[in-house]
Amino acid sequence: MSLRNRLTLLFTAIVSVLLALFCLLLYVVARQYVSNEFQTRLQSEALTAGHLLVGREPVGPTLFKLIDKNQLTVLPQEEIIIYDAKNKLVYESGTDYLTVTPGILKRVRQVRTLHWRDNERDVVGIFFTENQTPSVIFASAVDTFGGRTIQNLAYILAIGWFLMTALMVVAGRFYAGRTLQPINQINRRMDEITASNLSLRLPEGASGDELTQLAQRFNRMLTRLEEAFSLQRSFVSHASHELRTPLTAITGQLEVSLLAEDEPDELRATLHSVLDDVRGLNRMVNGLLSLAKANMDESSVPMGRVQLDTLLDQVQLDFQRLQPNYIIHVQIIPPDAPDHLWQLTGNEPLLRTAFFNLIDNGGKFSPAHTVSVTLSSNSKSVQLSVHNAGSTIPADQLTAIFIPFQRGRNASGQPGYGIGLPLAERIIRLHQGSIQVDSSATSGTTFTVTLPR
Template sequence: MKIRTKVIVLFSAISIAYIVSFALYVSYFTKDSLQTKFYHRLEENATIVGNHIIQNDAYNNKVYYEVTRKYLRQLSEGKDYLLRIVKGHTDLRYKPNLPLPEGFYEEAIVNGKAQFLHDRTSYVAQFFVDSLHKENLLVISAGIDEYGHEEQQILDHTLISGGLLAIMVVILLSFYFANRLLAPIKAINTELTQVDISNLNKRVKNKYSNDDDEIGILISNFNAMMKRLDISVKSQQSFIGNASHSLRTPLTIIGGEAELALHHLDKNHEAYYSVEAIAKHASKMNLIINNLLLLSRTGFEGKIESKQWIRIDELLYDVQKSEKSMNPDCEIFLDFSHIPEDSSEMNIFVNPDLFYIAFSNIVSNACKYGDKKMVTISLVCHENLVVVKISDHGIGIPLHDQPHIFDSFYRASNVGAIYGNGLGLVLAKHIFELHHAILSVSSIENKGTSVSVYIPK
């Protein structure tokens, strides 16, 4: 999950939780307050009714009816129940048909009053000690708080609509703040796409924050790292170039002198084998140095010069011819059975020298590790793509070695005494990547290796 999404989700979730919690808090305590007030009204009503029944005088009759008229709207669908209780007892002679629990009546008699809510109907019981009559009086007032329920519904609707509106605002704000917070990082990422091995002098500009905040410090540290990396890469490039050039001259002299000595030595001479080994290894070291030079140039500069349109079939034919001259025992078959009739469809825009080296390295590997079996080079042309496939039926690459085949100087564990320097495939991959081509390798140990190159037109 991206940081932007995490910020939006987290900010929205926390804000929504607060909004919902606040709405539930207001709704619950408003409902509780309205219910408590209605209980007080029922209690006042029960008190007036009880006093009226006990005293039964004209003044109280007048007060009773005035109060009844006053509370009539608030106590709609209400009713009063009058129960006589034998003095000194807590049980009832008969119980009204009301949905009240057993302990309700005893609680009212013992404590003087009791409250109970069933569905929407509220019940309040008030106990009176009647000194004017033989039995005490228990008044139960019941009613439905229509006004309170309406107020609660209006409040709940307001909280829901307001909460939904607030949630929408919070989500919009979360998008806004996430974009504002991550704008510097997005800008940094955009600028970083312009940085590669050939453009290490690129520096990120701080446009969205102060130099002293976290983003500013991050940009400053990144620019400092890029500066150190630029110096290190240039030093490495200079070292490889200078070392390769310095080594090339003495190696050329050694190889030349060894070749000259071989011409003047008889093959039966005891030094002939040693001089021949010197000439062979000098040639191999010269090849390694040339590969290092080419690898450093393509890898560090990151650009291709002298590109031109060439025919891929002609290039592959030259590679086959050159490799046959170097490895006469290797049989190389060019499979051009799928090439198009229009030769222009085989044209690619590349540096021919680099492509020649890349394919030569791959074919050379196929010959060396092909167990002296036929190497097949096939060519297929598509509308926007040219596919070259080089296959052998040799020793293959062990599965545990395959993740490392593009590491410099790495050689598979099953190559034995077969000579190699571990640079050919690495160099080929670099060259193809610089031309935006894709190189893929599939191999099965003891069955062979197949190298496919996908070249855009």
């Protein structure tokens, strides 16, 4: 069953049940009201009979019967019965519709006013004490008019309920279709979106309801998927190009060496050149693997306590062991801060890689291979700044340097593959942090990393 039909049936069922309960309540209240009104009229008839027959100024039974027979307010099949204090019958209208037992007489004298129903006949008994003559008066009649009124009301309510239920089916289906129309549009647009056509977006509308929010979230997901596909295509394209270059160079050198009868010294020089290319290729592959690892889901990266000041000292020692001609100045502000000020939750190997790449990038582009590293902290975050006084990065390329295999124009002639900075930026974002770069001819280039504590 479609969602439209389910909503229509649910809406109709709920409203129909509520409407049926309302009709039933209206019928019960109307029936009780008619019954109470008829009992009040019966009691008035009994009091009138008492005043005229056994009151202070009584009239004769013959005259009363004549009056009762010709009055316009007489009730259908009305009967009046009067008993005196000794349970002796004083007056009876003569219709014999009602039978009175001694038990009923006793009950009326106890409760003063008694109402009951005998088949279709309503009966009221009252204890009448006017003129010091206690009497028991019974009045009974059949409420034919009230019964027809209640019956007609029941028919009207039943017909109205059926008509309103049918109307609710039509209205419910119409409004369910109107409500679900955005979903149909979303389904049609989703069928048009493919891996090669991720630029399409779902219609969001302007109502701000749940369907609009769903479309907005789906569009944001499509944007992320489009970016991921674009990065993947760019990554594969650039990686293939960068890997092909050293492999082509290695292949060419080996083919030349095999064809030529070189001297041992020349052959050794060729092997050294091939070894340098292989080492560069190995560094590139390791960088690609690290970049792929950093692009994994945050939930799959193991996190733990990291002491940043200790980690920075280890990175400095490792870097100077690998690059002894680099000069690294490390400053911790404040220098005598407690250890917990430099603690945060993160992945230590990934953070080590990010810091290493930032320092390597700073030293590579500094004329004297000098890098200044500053570590500072506040109540909410820890900041690491890496500064060098080398060539400036053009303003239009400050964001492009964080795209894999994209290098600034100032990187011409410098070794590298355009992997280090994108890898560092991804690791920082993996730790819910941010990285900022400022570059000018007067102050040099500074990378500022902010990590939440």
